[in-house]
Amino acid sequence: MTTIAVLGAGKIGEALLSGLLSGGRRPEELMFTERYEERAAELTKQYGVRAVDVPTAAAEAEVLVVAVKPQDIDPVLDELAPVVSDRNLIVSLCAGLPTGLYERKLPDSVPVVRVMPNTPMVVGKAMSVISAGKHARAQHLELVEELLSSVGEVVRVPEAQQDAVTALSGSGPAYFFYLVEAMIDAGILLGIPRNVAEKLIIQSAVGAAAMMAETGTHPVILREAVTSPAGTTIMAIRELERHGVRAALLAAIEAARDRSQELGKAHEA
Ligand SMILES: NC(=O)c1ccc[n+]([C@@H]2O[C@H](COP(=O)([O-])OP(=O)(O)OC[C@H]3O[C@@H](n4cnc5c(N)ncnc54)[C@H](OP(=O)(O)O)[C@@H]3O)[C@@H](O)[C@H]2O)c1
Numbered sequence: 001m002t003t004i005a006v007l008g009a010g011k012i013g014e015a016l017l018s019g020l021l022s023g024g025r026r027p028e029e030l031m032f033t034e035r036y037e038e039r040a041a042e043l044t045k046q047y048g049v050r051a052v053d054v055p056t057a058a059a060e061a062e063v064l065v066v067a068v069k070p071q072d073i074d075p076v077l078d079e080l081a082p083v084v085s086d087r088n089l090i091v092s093l094c095a096g097l098p099t100g101l102y103e104r105k106l107p108d109s110v111p112v113v114r115v116m117p118n119t120p121m122v123v124g125k126a127m128s129v130i131s132a133g134k135h136a137r138a139q140h141l142e143l144v145e146e147l148l149s150s151v152g153e154v155v156r157v158p159e160a161q162q163d164a165v166t167a168l169s170g171s172g173p174a175y176f177f178y179l180v181e182a183m184i185d186a187g188i189l190l191g192i193p194r195n196v197a198e199k200l201i202i203q204s205a206v207g208a209a210a211m212m213a214e215t216g217t218h219p220v221i222l223r224e225a226v227t228s229p230a231g232t233t234i235m236a237i238r239e240l241e242r243h244g245v246r247a248a249l250l251a252a253i254e255a256a257r258d259r260s261q262e263l264g265k266a267h268e269a
Pocket of ligand 1: 069096116
């Protein structure tokens, strides 16, 4: 049995607790830390998981999942430093924080695994991308993969690729929301009532996502299958190309990667 403590049970922390319980972990194997008593009581009532302080979490849990906002990390590291050891595994869900930050602030040889999750974790459909820090071994990565697979898919990359990952899957859901929003506007333009347009576009998005995920067929093949000669879809595609949508996506994702690198510099030694 691996005991897991979630440090900071906000949206992502709660989603992880909930996913771990749905995946078969027992409430006794889980605990969390939280600043506000009211919020802590609410979570304990809902999930049957206990709220603890950081020293208790470090003493009783092998895995410490850090799920506070990146700007709140300093007090958490100050609390962890005197109480963690190499029998703990730190799993950081904090966007942009390098494993080196933890390695500098925590005692020598504490293993750290960095994760870039994304918000679909709240519905059990996260894309979590993990990287090993200096002291993390194969068994640590395997354990993190097992934990996060209860809330979605998991992929490993070298830590140097985490800024690109942040731009792709970290921010990725926002690009799809943006696209859906624009397509709903198009429905309004064509005189379709908003609630109907929303239903048509959201279900089309869900259907298209399921086809890609479940059939394993490449998106190009799926698109070609609905693009008939001189048909309606190719007329729309011509306009997307004319307006540079593909180039805009390449530039947008590159800009997000650059911003992630810039934010990360604040935490370099
Ligand atoms: N790729 C993505 O889209 C993505 C998505 C989500 C999250 N993330 C990462 O996941 C992490 C959590 O994000 P979130 O959206 O879940 O944020 P959130 O809802 O603000 O959750 C953070 C939680 O930590 C608590 N907290 C802060 N300092 C604490 C401390 N010293 N001790 C105990 N609890 C403390 C906060 O309490 P208060 O309410 O009192 O502040 C809050 O409940 C972030 O680091 C973020 O970068 C990435």
